[in-house]
Amino acid sequence: MKKEAFFYVFQGDLIFCAVFLLGIKPTPMEDMLFYDRMQFAFTITFHYLFPQLTMGLSLMIVWFKWKFLRTQIENYNEAAKFWMKIFAINFAMGVVTGIPMEFQFGTNWAKFSELTGGIIGQTLAMEGMFSFFLESSFLGLFLFGEKLLGHKLHFITGFLVFLGSWASGYLIIATHSWMQHPVGYEILENGKFVLNNFGALFSNPWLLPSYLHNQLASIITAAFVVSAVGAFYLLNNKHSDFGKLFLKTGVIFGLFSSVLVAFPTGDLVAKNVVKHQPVTFAAMEGIFETEEGGSEIVLIGQPNILEKKLDNKIAVPNILSFLTYQEWDAEIKGLNEFEPNTYPTNIPGLYYAYHIMVGLGTIFIGLMFLAAIQLFRKKLFTTKWILWALLFMVPFPYIANTTGWYTAELGRQPWLVYNLLRTSEGISPTVSSGNTLFTLLGFIGLYLLLGLLFLILVGKIIYKGPQTIKH
Amino acid sequence: MELFWYIVLMCMLTVYVILDGYDFGAGIVHLFFAKTEKDKKAITNAIGPFWDANEVWLIAAGGVLFFAFPTLYAASFSGFYLPLIMILWLLIFRAIGLELRGQIHNKIWETIWDKAFGIASLLLALFFGIALGNVVRGVNLGMVTDGVSAHEPHYFFLPLWNPTFSPKAEHLGIIDWFTILLGIIGVIALTIHGANWIIYKTNSELNSKLKSIIFKLNFGLLALVVLSLFIWHIIEPQPFHNFIKTPWLWVFPIITFTGLFGLFKVRTFKKDGMGFLFSSLFLFGGITSTVASIFPKLLPSTNTTNPDLTIYNMAADSYGLSIGVNWFIIAVILVAVYFTIQYKVFKGKMDNVGYGEH
Numbered sequence: 001m002k003k004e005a006f007f008y009v010f011q012g013d014l015i016f017c018a019v020f021l022l023g024i025k026p027t028p029m030e031d032m033l034f035y036d037r038m039q040f041a042f043t044i045t046f047h048y049l050f051p052q053l054t055m056g057l058s059l060m061i062v063w064f065k066w067k068f069l070r071t072q073i074e075n076y077n078e079a080a081k082f083w084m085k086i087f088a089i090n091f092a093m094g095v096v097t098g099i100p101m102e103f104q105f106g107t108n109w110a111k112f113s114e115l116t117g118g119i120i121g122q123t124l125a126m127e128g129m130f131s132f133f134l135e136s137s138f139l140g141l142f143l144f145g146e147k148l149l150g151h152k153l154h155f156i157t158g159f160l161v162f163l164g165s166w167a168s169g170y171l172i173i174a175t176h177s178w179m180q181h182p183v184g185y186e187i188l189e190n191g192k193f194v195l196n197n198f199g200a201l202f203s204n205p206w207l208l209p210s211y212l213h214n215q216l217a218s219i220i221t222a223a224f225v226v227s228a229v230g231a232f233y234l235l236n237n238k239h240s241d242f243g244k245l246f247l248k249t250g251v252i253f254g255l256f257s258s259v260l261v262a263f264p265t266g267d268l269v270a271k272n273v274v275k276h277q278p279v280t281f282a283a284m285e286g287i288f289e290t291e292e293g294g295s296e297i298v299l300i301g302q303p304n305i306l307e308k309k310l311d312n313k314i315a316v317p318n319i320l321s322f323l324t325y326q327e328w329d330a331e332i333k334g335l336n337e338f339e340p341n342t343y344p345t346n347i348p349g350l351y352y353a354y355h356i357m358v359g360l361g362t363i364f365i366g367l368m369f370l371a372a373i374q375l376f377r378k379k380l381f382t383t384k385w386i387l388w389a390l391l392f393m394v395p396f397p398y399i400a401n402t403t404g405w406y407t408a409e410l411g412r413q414p415w416l417v418y419n420l421l422r423t424s425e426g427i428s429p430t431v432s433s434g435n436t437l438f439t440l441l442g443f444i445g446l447y448l449l450l451g452l453l454f455l456i457l458v459g460k461i462i463y464k465g466p467q468t469i470k471h
Numbered sequence: 472m473e474l475f476w477y478i479v480l481m482c483m484l485t486v487y488v489i490l491d492g493y494d495f496g497a498g499i500v501h502l503f504f505a506k507t508e509k510d511k512k513a514i515t516n517a518i519g520p521f522w523d524a525n526e527v528w529l530i531a532a533g534g535v536l537f538f539a540f541p542t543l544y545a546a547s548f549s550g551f552y553l554p555l556i557m558i559l560w561l562l563i564f565r566a567i568g569l570e571l572r573g574q575i576h577n578k579i580w581e582t583i584w585d586k587a588f589g590i591a592s593l594l595l596a597l598f599f600g601i602a603l604g605n606v607v608r609g610v611n612l613g614m615v616t617d618g619v620s621a622h623e624p625h626y627f628f629l630p631l632w633n634p635t636f637s638p639k640a641e642h643l644g645i646i647d648w649f650t651i652l653l654g655i656i657g658v659i660a661l662t663i664h665g666a667n668w669i670i671y672k673t674n675s676e677l678n679s680k681l682k683s684i685i686f687k688l689n690f691g692l693l694a695l696v697v698l699s700l701f702i703w704h705i706i707e708p709q710p711f712h713n714f715i716k717t718p719w720l721w722v723f724p725i726i727t728f729t730g731l732f733g734l735f736k737v738r739t740f741k742k743d744g745m746g747f748l749f750s751s752l753f754l755f756g757g758i759t760s761t762v763a764s765i766f767p768k769l770l771p772s773t774n775t776t777n778p779d780l781t782i783y784n785m786a787a788d789s790y791g792l793s794i795g796v797n798w799f800i801i802a803v804i805l806v807a808v809y810f811t812i813q814y815k816v817f818k819g820k821m822d823n824v825g826y827g828e829h
Contacts, residue, residue, distance in 0.1 A: 092570045095523065096563040100556075102533055106548025107555055110626070113548075117541020118787035122795060125534035129802035132527045137809035140520035141816060148816060194788035428549035430614065430628035439556045446560060453567065457574050 028433065029424070035436040036108045036427045041409075042440065043100050045402055046447045050094035052401050055169055055215060056222025057087050058162035060253060065155045077151070079245055080158075082466035083226070088143050089457050093450060095136075100443070102128075108436065112416050112426030116193045119185055120175045123201060127171035135164030169218075170211055177206035180408070181276050182417050193417070206276070209268035210408075216261040217404060220364060221397040223254035227371075228394045229462055231387040239465040244381055247390075251371045251380065258364040266361070267323070273411065274324055277418065279338040280411040283347045284354040285320060286310050287334040294321035294329040298355075303348045308335070345413040345423075353406035360400040367393065472793055473786040476539035477767075479799070483535060485758050487528035488599070489664075489751050494522040495599075496665015498565065498592020499658065501585065504666075504684065505677065511585065513675035515569065516821045517668060522569060524813065526562065535799075539792060542625060543769050543785040550610060550627040551602070554645050558598055565591040593658065600657020604650030605629070607761060608638050608706050609771030612780065616641075624777035625785075638706055643773065649706060652699055659692045663734065664754060667746035672821050682738045685746065689734045696731065696757075707771075710764050720763045727756030 061083050068076035102124065105113045113121075141149065142157040149157065184200025185193045195201075227250025233243030274281045282288075286298045288308045297319035301310035321330040335343065344350050367389055374380035381387075412418055416426045501514045537544045548555060568588030572581055610627045613620035632644035640647075646654075666681040703710050714720045730753030737746045765771065770780040778784070786792065 089570070089574075092566060095526075096566045099526075099530060099562060100559045102530060102537075103548065103555060103559055105537065106533075106544045107552050108549070110545035110549035113537065114542050114545035117537050117544060118791045121534070121538030121541055121544075121787065122791060125531070125538035125795070126798060126802070128527065128531035128534035129799065129806065132530055133524065133802075133806045133809055136524040136527045137813045139523065140813065144520060145816060188788075192788075195791040195794070198791075198794045428545075428552070428626075429622055430626050431549050431552045432628075435552055439553070442556070442560060446563060450563070450567070453571060457571065460575070 031433040039440040047097040052218040056218040110428035123175040131164045131168035173211045181206040213265035216257045219257040224397045226250035231390040255368040255372045290334040294318040295332040350410040353403040357403040473782045477782045483532040490525035493668035495592040495596045496661040499662045502589025513673040517672040540785045546625040561591045596658045596661040597654040600654035601650045604653035609773045612772040613777040615774040615776045664750040671744045671747045723760040
């Protein structure tokens with residue numbers, strides 16, 4: 001029993017160590033699983049750097065265009081045009097890195113696709129039919145059609161691109177929600193999942209909180225990017241009019257989204273986890289043992305799996321119980337109450353991902369709050385330290401979004417479909433690890449190139465700045 | 472229900488080949504025949520606003536395959552692992568070649584992305600032809616050696632090639648002399664198709680040159696198509712049994728040859744769109760004839776131990792398939808509206824679209 005527990009807890013990390021540090025050869029199946037997971041993790045992490053900006057930024061561009069239609073102030077239109085240039089490159093990166101995601105369900109996760117395709121195939125096919133066609137048809141019109149269409153129709157094409165990207169997010173999260181909390185299915189004798197209630201896919205209690213949480217997080221990314229560019233222009237004394245416009249808009253969007261992402265949406269997502277995946281919740285929060293009289297909230301500490309405790313812990317008593325159940329002494333189950341073979345495979349990874357997300361989220365609220373106060377007092381544009389802080393904040397919403405998704409995905413392990421289908425049962429049976437490593441290396445090289453190109457081109461656009469209107 | 476989704480899937484794939492096919496063809500023309508900056512501009516203007524939406528047909532068809540025939544999706548995507556991932560890489564190069572070229576005005580930068588776009592288009596046309604060849608030839612389902620399956624009966628894995636390059640070997644590869652023949656047919660057919668699109672959508676100085684290129688290439692295409700029909704007999708002893716059983720299916724080969732012979736008149740067409748119409752007919756007829764000849768097989772088995780994959784043993788469960796019809800019909804209507812709007816706005820000659828200019 002003890003040996004088995006040890007094996008499961010360490011499975012994820014052991015394979016990693018074995019391959020990279022010790023050179024010990026795991027079994028061929030473990031090897032295949034490892035590289036399949038690595039490739040998916042790498043390609044999805046890189047991919048999602050782009051759609052999070054696409055979704056948030058499309059909203060802000062539509063907002064700029066809308067303000068222009070309402071006020072006829074030319075700078076709003078120029079702002080929309082400026083961000084559209086960045087949007088175009090960002091969108092293209094999202095598309096080209098997104099297609100490999102759909103393919104990989106079949107190439108690397110064939111068994112998973114075979115068993116669940118009748119269900120998740122629905123939502124994924126709907127994504128292609130409802131959102132990709134919408135986005136791709138109107139993106140061309142949006143990017144090249146301003147003169148051809150006039151401002152009102154141009155606004156509408158922008159809105160349709162925004163709608164398409166948000167619909168895409170919705171259908172992806174519907175798919176994700178089914179994997180986290182399967183509904184509306186039955187399992188046949190041959191192990192296949194078949195749909196018996198289409199509506200249940202969309203009334204899944206997991207779906208709405210996760211969707212709103214995710215969309216707000218993507219607005220945070222866009223808001224921080226927009227305000228950072230604004231701060232850059234002001235600190236640089238270039239394009240100051242636009243700098244002010246970007247800062248004002250970015251800070252307002254940023255404040256609202258940072259607050260809403262934590263409460264109520266983040267809170268609702270956490271409540272779903274506590275209710276449906278209590279063992280994941282225990283691992284996320286770093287609770288090894290159930291605490292009598294209410295659980296403390298851990299701010300800092302390193303999970304020590306060997307001794308089943310947190311090292312160097314700083315915690316506040318009873319807060320977690322209150323946040324979770326609104327009762328100071330409510331009991332929250334620790335890892336000790338669950339079977340070790342249901343533990344998330346990488347407990348420290350999950351714990352850190354979650355804490356980084358929450359920590360950064362708190363900083364976002366604080367910074368945007370201060371910036372908003374200064375904006376209200378009409379002092380934001382001269383408060384240098386806030387401008388510097390906003391400028392340096394750019395990578396962090398990306399990190400928070402990524403770690404947020406790591407929390408969801410590592411939290412679901414060792415399952416593909418929670419409690420029903422293990423990750424190890426989902427891989428392609430005939431694709432050897434050597435072939436997967438080959439393609440993984442290819443993706444790493446190619447994406448490195450894409451990342452560099454993106455930075456160079458977007459850097460160039462930002463440096464050049466929006467077109468200033470000559471009076 | 473299976474039959475409905477099968478027809479839907481095949482229609483989507485055919486639309487994909489006709490639409491993205493002209494993008495690939497334009498890329499090949501760009502690589503070999505566009506000498507001046509003006510020629511290149513004409514080509515990218517002709518496909519610029521469309522290629523992205525065209526590519527979506529592949530993704531959407533993939534989605535429908537996943538949803539309606541999940542087992543086939545799983546088996547074929549994992550079995551054709553390497554070429555599929557390479558197609559992904561090529562699609563990435565094609566896309567960034569087109570999108571990034573105009574971002575920096577520098578000779579070296581432009582040359583790099585021109586070549587990326589052209590070479591990726593060429594290889595994609597070749598790969599898609601090879602893919603069709605693999606589906607016709609079939610694979611060693613279950614990876615049988617001496618009558619014993621190494622895997623479940625529908626799973627397989629193909630390396631890029633086997634040392635003999637023979638389509639009759641026990642352990643097959645993706646590339647053999649039969650599939651490479653179809654690959655070359657794919658390249659020539661799409662080059663013609665792309666050239667027709669450029670003639671249709673631009674007033675480029677390239678157009679008259681392209682017409683004579685199409686005329687010459689068409690002889691090669693005809694010769695290779697006839698050759699492949701002879702070879703087909705080696706791969707599949709009875710390629711016509713569906714046609715004999717259901718005579719109306721002959722309509723598809725007739726369409727193919729109408730398109731093919733019609734293209735010989737390319738130099739005298741009054742309307743610029745006629746050539747594109749005939750090359751579309753050829754592609755449509757070619758794909759539908761192939762599909763009709765192997766129906767209801769989706770992927771034939773080359774061994775006698777495991778059965779062919781057919782639309783009947785691969786389909787998803789019937790509740791999901793029937794409910795899918797509802798949203799699919801709504802979606803198709805919407806897609807038709809989008810495409811109408813898109814092609815209306817960008818109708819006629821597109822020499823002045825200014826694609827990729829910043």
